[in-house]
Amino acid sequence: MDEKKIESSMGELENKERDTKMGKKYKALSKKTIAIVVGVMILAPTGVITYTKFKDSNETNSELVSREREYEVKRGDIIAGSNGSGSLKLQAVNQNFEEPVEIGELFVKEGERVSIGDKIATISEKFINDKLEELNSQLERATATLVSTKNNKQVTVLNQNKAWEDKVQGSKNQYESQRNSLVNNINQLTDKLNDVNKKLEDVRRQIEEMQNLATARNVDENHVLQENSTVEDTNLLQESNETKESDAEEIEAKLQELKLTESTLLSEKSLLETEIKNTNQSLNSLDVERTKEKESEVKEESANREINALTNSELDHSINNAQKEVDKINEQIAKVNKLKENSTLYAQIDGTILNLNYTVGSTTSSEIPIVTIGENAKVFAEITVTQEEITKIEEGQRVNLIVSAYQDQMLEGTVSFINLKPNGQGSSVNYSVMVEISENDLKLLEGMTVSAQFIVKDVKDVLTLSNKAITLKDGKQFVQVKQDDGTLKEVEITTGFSDGKISEIVSGLSEGDTVVVGG
Template identity: 25%
Template sequence: MKDRLKNFTKVQKRIAVIVTVTAVAAAGTVGTVFAVQKKNSSESTTSYREYTVKKGNVTVGTTESGTVSLDQKSITFPIDCEVGTYLVKSGTTVKKGDALVSLNLDSISENSSETKQKLEAAKVTLQQALNDQNIKLETAKITYESSKALAESAPVTKELTESELQNNISTAQATLDKDKKDLAAYTELQKSWKSDYEKLQQLKTWMDNAETSKSNYETQLSKYKEDNDTVISEYDKLKSAAESAREEYLAAKANADDENDYSEEKDAYDDAKSAVDTYYSGVAASIVTEENNLEDKVAEYTASYTNYTSAYNDFKDTYDKKYDVTDTELDDKVTSLKASVQTDEYNLKKAQKTAQISSASADTKEATDLNTAAGAQSTYDLTVNQLSQAVSSAQADCDTLQEKIDEINNAMNGNGVITSPCDGIVSSVSYTDGSDVTANEAIMTISKADTVSMDVSVSEDDITNVSVGQDADITLSAYDGQTISGMVESITAEPARSGSSSVSYTVTVKAAADSSSIGTVYEGMSGEATIVQGEAKSVIYVSNKAITFNNGVSTVLVKKSDGSNTQKTVTTGFSDGTYVEITGGLSEGDTVLAESAVKS
């Protein structure tokens, strides 16, 4: 404890003391001050100050002043355009996705054609690079294999040895190839498993939803028929009677020689049909129509359920055949094969190295052939690298242009509105409504709300106690009493000030927590950063003034509930110079007294 206090009071160090209390807002409590005259003395009065035992954090740290820095995000557009209307002003707080500015759609449309043409040209260039790569790689491979064949020639006297060595290499290569092939196959299964599984679940969801809808409509139809049974039954009865009359009329007509022979049946049919039509138009039309609609829905979802069930069962059969292992077993298999491939590569290299050593006594021609093969390998590798770089460069050009086109299309689809890519504050607006903007120029700038940092100068005496990743806190003058937790992000290697007796280094403290919890934070706000050097969390503590040290024993004067005082022995722990941790002897909420003599 003494060593800790000695370090704390080191000359020229500025130490911040922070006490976080869980029960109340105040960091330390100074109680009532009162005086009691000692017995047998008219010359001296004892003054007591009350302190309440609290629970919280006792923290020691180096505190320095600084100003807030926020990362800046420039809002740009990939082509020349015209600003329509700014939807926010400088100083506006925005959320990710908020509308910032609307661009003139005509200007976007007019200026996007060149970018589209460049993209098409880039796609052609990429395809040419791919074709060129395939052709030249095949040629280079033939040349390489031809040159490599020279190195495989060996003296007749070493023919049997070379055969055995080559067999060892071939075996190692075959093992490697097999494991690589298996690894590739299982890796592909591993890649496709998630999407196939999600597809299977989607099909099941569709099937279940269709079944639910089918059941719901069947229930509705049954209920509807039950509720409207009188009308529906009467309508069906009239329709049936009309159909019977029609059949009788047609039969009579077919067998009659004269129109008068079936006039009675015709009149009966006309009357029955008229009754149906009259009842339908006057009573049953809406009910029958709704009944037909519900029957159509039942038929529709019955068909959907049948189709989805068939699709689900078919795909499940395919899925079960394709994946004969679980996803965990699949991961384990890939891990195992990766390890096998590494072992196979080592065995192959070992066999190749053995062959090289055993062939060391080859004649001059063999050495020449080996040199030729080595040169062919380098040439082949160089060719492969150059062709790969050409394809990568062409692909990068395509990707960049495609991103621009996507950004243009997003703007067109959103009526020209550009939205905020992040939470923050509009720090600057570069143009005015109706202004022309050059491609990729900043239309406005946003200070990102979640990137609060502060640069502070730490003296050379204190810098040795600071390291990257160390806990730190940021407090702002504008938000007194509120703290943003963070950590040390970087420390400059060069001194911030030199050439005098004082040398310091710039330390950047980055906020780890979301600063929005305390309010809006602006670029340049003043405050302090405290770099935590020692901390006792969630402990019982009291003011150092209440502790009496005598012969290595710490005691306190405790005020009892009845107003009397009693002395208790306590065990102390971590101290920040103002407060001390109590590890035994007191409880949270106890009241202790600090005594001082006042001469009267």
């Protein structure tokens, strides 16, 4: 009997059951009853369903149906959780050359399996050689610029120092020249003054001698007059006086001459002293001006240093930039030489080529890898979960999975990442959850479909029974246990954890017991 006929028969039986009392196994319609029993056995996960049809010879349209379901008490696990579905994702490993290059040759295709050490791609040899030639040319120009910049600074610094030293030395030389001239002038004037003083001293000595001589002559004359009073003596005295008068006049004339010389020398001395004084004042003024000039030079030197520092800083900046350019090009040359030594890209893992982003002759970039390899040893499942279920899921949560290609094998996994950015909007909002699948021996491929159950709670190795076999009376739970002789016995039970379909049996039943519903 096919499934539709079974459902039709079940409908008829349920209608008849509404006209009969529940709990009896059979109901007699007539003494002359022709019983036609059609037994249909439908195997279900939790029991056996039996359909019996009776036909009364007197009431041909009357049927009696009795339905009986059996559920076995088994030992097993009960799992409650949230469900979702999605597809497998391999752990992706991106591979690329360290620098952008031109692809010379490719050895793989998308979807192809590779092993560690397999060739993926090579760099164009022409690209390497052209790049090195270009960089070496740039290096020559950059090195020339660096040398020129350094020389420019050296010349500038030398010119700065020379200009300042020339100015300072010029001021110093001018001062020393003027000072030496004044000192020499003072020395010459001093020598002249000393000479005048000597002459003056000599003249004064002569004047004093002449004055003393004149005084001595006057004394002698008086003495002679007193001692010679005779006529003869008087005559002699007169002659002597005449001689002395002549000498006195000569002395007086000499004395006047000496005094005139003294006066001249005094005038000359006064002029020399005045000139020496003025020259000393000029010398002092020159020294004062030089002191001020040196103070000004110190300030000017400080200002020049700041100006020169700015200039030198700009020059240093230019040198640094030139040096950086040289260093940069040298680094690029080193990188290209390294690429030349390692011009072949090899597979780093065993896996499947998921993406091949370039063709021969194309130029790579740092942002887009040459190849993406899915690691066979590490597989993830990307599961779509509804907004009602996502709140029950957390990282580290255990997950049971069934891959469509392997329906008879359950895999285990762990939630590794929850993407809280929603997919969709309105009432159909979903979220993506990444599940890392535990190690297994299956050949899992990128894109295979998978269903998942995120375990919220579970109990292991407990007695289980279908909830359909349990009835409630006055807040207590009862079941009809089938005895060895086929009779039924009502037993009170205690249940524990339930997933909504199966319940844990805590007490009242044993493993292997058969519980009957209906009859």
